Each structure stands twice: as C-alpha cells, then as structure tokens.
Amino acid sequence: MTKQYFGTDGIRGTVGLSPITPDFMLQLGHTVGRVLRRANGAAPATVLIGKDTRISGYMLESALESGFNSAGVDVVLLGPIPTPAVAYLTRALRADLGVVISASHNPFEDNGIKFFSAMGTKLPDEWEETVEAGLSEPPQWAHSAGLGKARRLNDAVGRYIEFCKSTFPHALSLKGLKLVVDAANGAAYQCAPWVFHELGADVHTIGCEPDGFNINKGCGATAPAALVARVRELGADYGIALDGDADRLQMVDASGRLFNGDELLYLMATDRLAAGQPVTGVVGTLMTNLAIEKAFERLGIPLLRAKVGDRYVLEALEQHGWVLGGESSGHLLALDKHTTGDGIISALQVLQAVVRSGQPMAAALAGVPLYPQTMINVRLAERDSWRSDAAFAARMREAEAALQGRGRLLVRPSGTEPVLRIMVEAEDAATARQWAEALAATLQPG
Template sequence: MKRQYFGTDGIRGTVGQAPITPDFVLRLAHAVGRVLKRTESHPVVLIGKDTRISGYMLESALESGFNSAGVDVVLLGPVPTPAVAYLTRAQRASLGVVISASHNPFADNGIKFFDARGAKLPDEWELAVEAALAEPPLWVDSARLGKTRRLDDAAGRYIEFCKSTFANDLSLRGLKVVVDAAHGAAYHIAPKVFHELGAEVVEIGCQPDGFNINHEVGATHPQTLVAAVRAHGADVGIALDGDADRLQMVDAAGRLYNGDELLYLLADDRLGRDEVVPGVVGTLMTNMAVEHALQAKGVQFVRAKVGDRYVLEELLRRRWQLGGEGSGHLLILDRQTTGDAIVSALQVLQACVRSGQTMAELLQGLQLFPQVLINVRLRPDQDWQTHAPLQAEIAQAQTALGEAGRVLIRASGTEPLLRVMVEAREAETAQHWARRLAEVAAA
C-alpha cells in the first residue's frame, strides 16, 4: 500500500490547503488515537510546536482529535522538535507530536510523530494510520473522553537535558557565542543553554512574531550569522533552523561550516580520544572528501538516501552512532535519538574546548571537493533512466573522474527536475562534466 499523506518526515504542506487544514488534522489525530488504543488502554500523547501562527489552530485540532478518541494530551508549547523526542521518552508518553514545517516559510506547517522511545515511527505505523483515516470515526462517549493538561516547565527540562550532554568538567567560559534561533522553536531555549554553560551569548533570530520564522535568519540563511559574528567580534556562531534540528556554525573569521564538516569533526574528535568509531553514515550528497578522510583513518563510511530519516535507519541497522547531512541534520545516537542542533553544537564546542583548538584547526586536514549542481527541467514524457545518450555520458564522466570524483543524477521528489551533481578535486573538472551532462539531459 502506498502512503497518501505521509512523506519522508511526517505530513507537510501549505496551511489552509489539504492536508494542512483543521478538519483533516482533527481526523488525523483521531485516527492516530485509534491506532494507539489497539495496544494501550489509556494512551498519553505530548504535543509541541514551533512559532508559526498556524500552530495555535493545529494544536487545538490535534487536541480535539486525540481527546475524541479517548487519548490524554500534554501540551508542551513552543519547543524544538528534538525536545519533543526527549520529553516523550522522559515522560514515558505513548507518542510525541510536533507541529512544524522545519525550515520552510511561515505559511507552511506540518505534523510529525515520535514513538515512546523518542524515535521516528516506521512505514508500517504510518500505513496503519492512513488505513484508520479511511474508516468512519468512532467518537468515544463522554465518560471516556481524553483530558488535556500543560507541562509548564517543558522548556526548562529540555534545557537541563541539553546541558547534560556537555562534559561536566568543561565549560564555555571565555567564549563569545552568537546564537541564531531563526525566530523559531528554540528562541527561548538555545541562548539559555549556552549562557548557563558559561558563554557570553549574543542573540539574533530570537524574536518570533508568528510570521518571521526562518525569514532571512537561521541555518537556511547563514550569512546573517556570519555578519553578526564579525560585527560582535564573537568566537563562534551557531545557527538553527525553525524547529532546531538543523545546524550551521561559523568561526571567528566568519568561515561557515556545513554539516559534512561538522560530522567529520565529531568523528575525528572521538578517534582522538581513543573511542571506537566503527562507521559513519552520510547521504548520497555527502562530500566525497569526508568519505576519503574517514576511510584513511580506518572508519567505514556508508551513504544513505537523502533525508535524515534514511540516515537514522542505516545507523540503527548497523548499530553505529554518528551520521548526518550537509544541510546540518546531525545524528549522535549516544546523546539523542533524533537530530538535535543544540546538542550537536555542544558536541562541536566540547571538542574545541577540550582540545584548545578552533574548528578551523580541528578541520585543517579536511579539504572539501568542489561540487557543482545543475537542475534540468524534464519534459512530461522524458525518462532520464532510459535516455541512452545520457547514460553513455554518465559512464564516460565517471571513467574520466575515477576515484577522484563522482557523478550523482537524481530526480526531484517535488518538481519535474533532474538534479545533476558532479564532484571532483578540481572545480573546473566538476563544472565541465556537470555542464556536459546537463546539456545531454536537456536535449
């Protein structure tokens, strides 16, 4: 059975257009409640949200839908996605629900779920929910309706959890840190975490108004952070996205570090402390230099499909701890069950403080390969996989690049576009083959 509503990370779309409407979200919560009650007599669900104005409406719809199925609800208010994962586990709840569209603009929103362990749910569960959605609702009678309460100190509990992932014998004293919360879910949390660990904190992107989430700030607009670090003479800058599961960092020189570099830094830091790092999971888009550098240190590197969900699946299958994407979704499974930008930033800063080195010094042995990405618009009748001239050109490019580069061709999941990516040690080589492949694909 093919999923109708669930994508790679829950259900997402434009507010007011199906499926992100209050009537559908109410029915969704009711269906989820019915699925939960197949295995639990009295489930409890936690609901957190980011700072979008539509969160109020969708929160009310979820609450009503769960209550109507006989499920109790605990409201967390605005908290990061990873906070919901942690609190679901800490509160021994049946399920965690997040109202967020992550790095999307404010007009979008979405619903995603965590199981009782704070992990993302499998396809089978999502299919069960979609099957329940297709059935008529079964409203419980008044005596069996669910109740709702608010966890008033949700933010404080999560702040303490984040701090607990940082070494007890270290502090951030002496560091000036710019924290950009993207006007999102961590606006009242991230600055406190770094301040309480000793840093001098400069806040930007911490004034949400319901409409400005991710607008020219945060991990998707890191140049705002770069400018702020330079303007304030800060030692480091930390940018989160709207739901605080994505991270970008900047050093005192204004140099931006993406998820690929930070992932390598975390793995190399553990190796330097004689910890066992059997392997690291990246994606099809992870820079080839990371793969080569890790393999040179005896660490296996595996690529998953693009999306932190697939990185997580591969980590769990192999029982490894470290994985991530260039976008800044980093997974550190012995610290948190899902991507957590604050926890990831703390692990990077911990490596810097412990070693007495900057991010640039810790990464001086890693030189990223140039990557060239060209989008080619496809005709409705065009099948790139059976396009013989393109396949021949791909084979020729890969032969020419050898082990010093690679070609990645993939179709967009949301637009009629073919994404042509070439990576090579030399920028000119990458540009040459990317242009040739794009020309052949468009012909």
C-alpha cells in the same frame, strides 16, 4: 504499499492546501489516536504536541488536539519547542507518542507533522502505512465519558534546557567563548541561547524574535549569511545556526568560514578518538563529501552511505550498532546523547571538541579540504518524467565517465518537493559546475 501522505520526514505541504488543512488534521489526530488505542488495549494513551513558531501552528495544533481527544486520547501541549525536545520529552514523560507541527527549514507558508515513538525515535514505514489505511475508515468518536483531555506543560522549555546541558561534560565549560546563536526565528528561540549561556559562554543572538511569519527568513542554517556578518561584526569566536525546528546545525568561525554537517561530523568523531573512545564506524549519506570519506579511511573508520534523510541514517546506525552519523545539511546524530538529530546538542559536541583540544575548528580540519559540489534543483511538471528522458540518461553516462575516480554524480528526486536534485562533486569547482549545468539544461532545453 505506496504512501499517499507521508514523505521522507512526515507529512508536509503548503498551509491551506491538502493535506495541510484543519479538517485533515482533525482526521489525522483521530486516526492516529485510534491506532494508539488499539495498541494500548485498555490502558490510557497520552500524546505530546510541540510546534515551531509558524502562525499556522495555532490552527493545526487545535485541530490535532481535537482529533486525539475525540478518539479518547489525552494531549499534553508543549508550545513552541524544538523537534528533538519533543522526542526527549516523549521518552522522559513516558508518553505514547510525540507529535511535532513543523515544516523544518521551509518558509512560513508551509507546515507539516512529524511523529516520534514512545522511545523518542522516528516511527517505521509500517506504522505510517497503518495510519494511512486508517484514514480511509469512518470515524469512531469516543463517548462523552471516554473523551480525552488536554493540558499544557508549562516548564517544557526548562526541562529541555537541562537535558541539553546534561550532554556536555561537567568538567568542561564554555567560559571565554563568545558565541552568536541564530535560532532562525524558529522553535529554539527561547531555549538555545540559554543552553550556551548557562554553560558559561558570552552569548549574542539573532533570529530569536519570531512573529509567526519570519521563520527561516534570511536567517538560520539555510541562510547563514546574516550569522557570518554578525560573527565578524562582534568578533565572536563561533556562530551557531539552527533551522526552524532546531534539528539541523551549521557553524561559523571568527573568520566567517562556514562549516557544514560533514565537517562537524568529522570533528565529533575525531574528538572521541582523541578522548580514547572507540569509533567503530560512521554513517553518512549519498551526499556526504568524498573528502570526508577519505579522511575517515585514513583514520581506519569505515563510512557507510545511507539514503538522504536522517531516518535512513538512524536506521543504518541502529543496524550496525554505531552512534555517530549525519548529513551534509547539518542533521547530526550522536545516539549516546539523544535518540534523534539535535542541533543544540550537536553544537555542544563540536564545542566540546574545541574546548578539549584547545584547537580552532579550522585547524582541526586543515587536512580535510572538501571537494567542490554543485547542486541544482530542477522543477519538473511531472515528478518522474526524468526517468524516461533518453537525452538526460545519455548525458548522465557522459558525466559519470568523465568523473570516474575524480568525483561523483548524484541524481535524486526530492522527498518533500516536486523537484529533481542534481549534485556533481569534482576535484575542482569549474568541473562540478559544468556537468551540473549541462545535466540541468538537458531537462530544461532552451
């Protein structure tokens, strides 16, 4: 079944345009509520709703709340809080479903909806297909006596702070480290600084003053230049950059060097090996740098490449019984710590490696120089037009032949935008850029 609304990470789009409208959110809440009620039988159903800091969150939250209540489902409102916090609290509070209102790293004009199961995990395609089928059915409003209620969980942020701290060894401390935390003016603006502060670090912040419009604007994991500058200015040891819903991580060291998700995943794995913990395998994606794959091979650790998207990384980890995986973009998974990707917990895992080894991040990665990658996003009038473009196919064959054994080519449509992503990885930056530009130019002649 082809899904109309759900993409690779929930439902996402521009606010005010279908489906990110209050009437659709009312219908969505009602439909999901009915799906829950059918699954629960006579037992009551409860849903948690969290959101990031976008101004549209108020509107969408109230519409979803009404939809769930109209189906006879109770709602617990968490307020602005990271996506992984919703996953944790859904499981901890024994709720039936977690809902996140966020468009992650997108600008404030966008918003979206993500769902978590009662166990704090992403839901399968089959569940999404059931919801989409239900959206075409007429509503079945609950009678007055059976309507759901809503309440607010006032200590949600505090509960999540304690959970994050519990993933860091009690025998270790962050004392002596000066950190800059950039919360992207997003969902972690309240909790992220406190987690690191309460573990002993000297914490300075940027991107922790949301106004509803500045989420991800010139800050956070997708725009780390401001963090780099602040780390250098303060002489901090490390900088921590989250995205708008705090499930993505980038880090910066004192020199201003930026470390991506591939490098951070490698540090997490080698720290466990040094501590005598087995690492039977690691899951990356089609975007994982070839240098990281070769570094894992030298350690005797297989790396499996999943499709791009943290849900596919999670599926592969569960299938193989492994615990570590992630994406270059900074979505990192440590399933022995949390059920989903968590930027704060991932940062703690990396800092744990730094503290335990006494070795700076750059030194630990000295033998793993990344292959240069060039990524170009080509906006297309028709999403799949590139598939039937003979000239583009011929140019792809040329690139693959030229890169044989010395690099990689990856072409994939975005799951959230009408663009084609062209990535070329090569031993030198000039070669990667040359082929990426040549491929993009084929689709944009003149």
